[in-house]
Amino acid sequence: MLARVWSASIVGIDALKVGVEIDVAGGLPGIVVVGLPDTAVQESRERVKTALKNAGYAFPMRKIVINLTPADVRKEGPSFDLPISVGILAASEQISAQLLGDYLFLGEVSLDGSLRPIAGVLPIAAAAHKLGIAGLVVPADNAQEAALIKNLAVYGFKHLSEVSHFLNNPERYQPVQSNIQQLSKTRSYSGDLKDVKGQAHARRALEIAAAGGHNLIFVGPPGSGKTMLARRLSGILPPLSFAEALEATQIYSVAGLLKNHGSLVNDRPFRSPHHSASGPSLVGGGSFPRPGEISLAHHGVLFLDELTEFKRDVLEFLRQPLEDGYVTVSRTRQSVVFPAQFTLVASTNPCPCGYYGDSIQPCTCSPRQREQYWAKLSGPLMDRIDLQVAVNRLKPEEITQQSTGENSDSVRQRVQAARNRALQRFDSEIRCNAAMQSSHLKTWCQLDATTSTLLEGAIRKLGLSARASDRILKVARTIADLAGDENLQVHHVAEAIQYRTIDRMQ
Numbered sequence: 001m002l003a004r005v006w007s008a009s010i011v012g013i014d015a016l017k018v019g020v021e022i023d024v025a026g027g028l029p030g031i032v033v034v035g036l037p038d039t040a041v042q043e044s045r046e047r048v049k050t051a052l053k054n055a056g057y058a059f060p061m062r063k064i065v066i067n068l069t070p071a072d073v074r075k076e077g078p079s080f081d082l083p084i085s086v087g088i089l090a091a092s093e094q095i096s097a098q099l100l101g102d103y104l105f106l107g108e109v110s111l112d113g114s115l116r117p118i119a120g121v122l123p124i125a126a127a128a129h130k131l132g133i134a135g136l137v138v139p140a141d142n143a144q145e146a147a148l149i150k151n152l153a154v155y156g157f158k159h160l161s162e163v164s165h166f167l168n169n170p171e172r173y174q175p176v177q178s179n180i181q182q183l184s185k186t187r188s189y190s191g192d193l194k195d196v197k198g199q200a201h202a203r204r205a206l207e208i209a210a211a212g213g214h215n216l217i218f219v220g221p222p223g224s225g226k227t228m229l230a231r232r233l234s235g236i237l238p239p240l241s242f243a244e245a246l247e248a249t250q251i252y253s254v255a256g257l258l259k260n261h262g263s264l265v266n267d268r269p270f271r272s273p274h275h276s277a278s279g280p281s282l283v284g285g286g287s288f289p290r291p292g293e294i295s296l297a298h299h300g301v302l303f304l305d306e307l308t309e310f311k312r313d314v315l316e317f318l319r320q321p322l323e324d325g326y327v328t329v330s331r332t333r334q335s336v337v338f339p340a341q342f343t344l345v346a347s348t349n350p351c352p353c354g355y356y357g358d359s360i361q362p363c364t365c366s367p368r369q370r371e372q373y374w375a376k377l378s379g380p381l382m383d384r385i386d387l388q389v390a391v392n393r394l395k396p397e398e399i400t401q402q403s404t405g406e407n408s409d410s411v412r413q414r415v416q417a418a419r420n421r422a423l424q425r426f427d428s429e430i431r432c433n434a435a436m437q438s439s440h441l442k443t444w445c446q447l448d449a450t451t452s453t454l455l456e457g458a459i460r461k462l463g464l465s466a467r468a469s470d471r472i473l474k475v476a477r478t479i480a481d482l483a484g485d486e487n488l489q490v491h492h493v494a495e496a497i498q499y500r501t502i503d504r505m506q
Helices: 044-054 078-091 121-130 140-146 160-168 200-212 226-230 242-255 279-283 312-316 319-324 367-374 379-383 396-400 408-426 438-444 449-462 466-483 490-498 501-505
Strands: 002-011 014-025 030-034 063-069 103-105 135-139 153-157 216-219 301-304 326-330 335-339 343-348 387-390
Touching (some): 002 078, 014 078, 014 121, 030 044, 044 078, 121 135, 121 140, 121 242, 140 153, 153 160, 200 216, 200 226, 200 387, 216 226, 216 501, 226 343, 242 335, 279 312, 319 326, 319 379, 387 501, 408 466, 449 466, 449 490, 466 490
Parallel strands (some): 002 103, 030 063, 103 135, 135 153, 216 343, 216 387
Antiparallel strands (some): 014 063, 326 335
């Protein structure tokens, strides 16, 4: 007898509907899986066979052919265990096949018949809703995650016997209900800005970066507070909207990094890869492409500590996603697109010894050593970093002071107000000032004669490219938003020019 069960496979962060066809016919006993299965799918044969027997079902001692469609797309992972199990039971007439066409089945099956959670359920649930699938049958631990998609009936079970009972008696079961308010837990922060002593200039740059979504680099000697400042950026960013949280949760679901399968990613992601990271680990990759660090930082912060310690070719991988907001990973059989709208925050020392320009510790590096040190950061990459800020060593009186600075909550309120002004101006076309295109700059960053002369002088003196000058205008637009000004004024542009520290150093 032939049975067909619907399942799905992950391609990038999107889902592809997969048909699981099971034919139980005469012939020598055995199981054959066709349709470009990977090793984990091939191993389903033994898992399913043992699980069905241990769960009390009769395993048909006949020839079983399992076909995964479409046949030209590779399938991976243990998520096909459940649809294969259900298909064999239906083909051998041990359960009713009446509802198989209405539901999509996902789940790994243990040898005792219990169901284990899998990665990537949320994007599959979203795709199922778009395709008009009536409902989803998943392991109980994945049920709350899938139920985040509204108007989709989700059923979560712990054992194969529960699934078979549901298919035979569907009227006895109710779909899982997801409480979005309960899942949206209170945000947590790694630190507060009030803990940062001094560094008024760097704190101001951090606020501008948060308000406009601008990329930022801190340059300064060891112990000046660069890392401490950078780690507090996510705490002054506005809260994630539900749509943004859902996007971030889908990425973490595909990557298998959801700590709790039933909760949203509520905090702005903060990713801090080590400087030994490879290019594919940053942008994503693998034979079945998976999201990298820049996609895991989507709608959040990517922090690269000791930027000049990263390999130059690895840093060049950042150029396209910094410009476009997404990254394309191409393989022989497929090409996938991962979202990558993140704020880059980096820190580095000014030279190999770390003390070039320091007021106390003398620099021991030669000009040639400093030149080679900065050669790892190409001009095109630095053009894409809007704010380049010098962080100086704290004075003794600043180190010993007991008073605290402004806290993150107060700064976040100003950041939120500035972002609201930008959203109203752009009518939600783009999310922040850093995403402005040439057409937006012509409309919203018009300069008077005095301001235009100032910018022209800075371009000549610093040797700025057209992209770098556009970045100055975007930063100036954010400074104006923080001040509540509708038009750009000369002091907005003058302050924005001050955040080109590395251009002045080179």
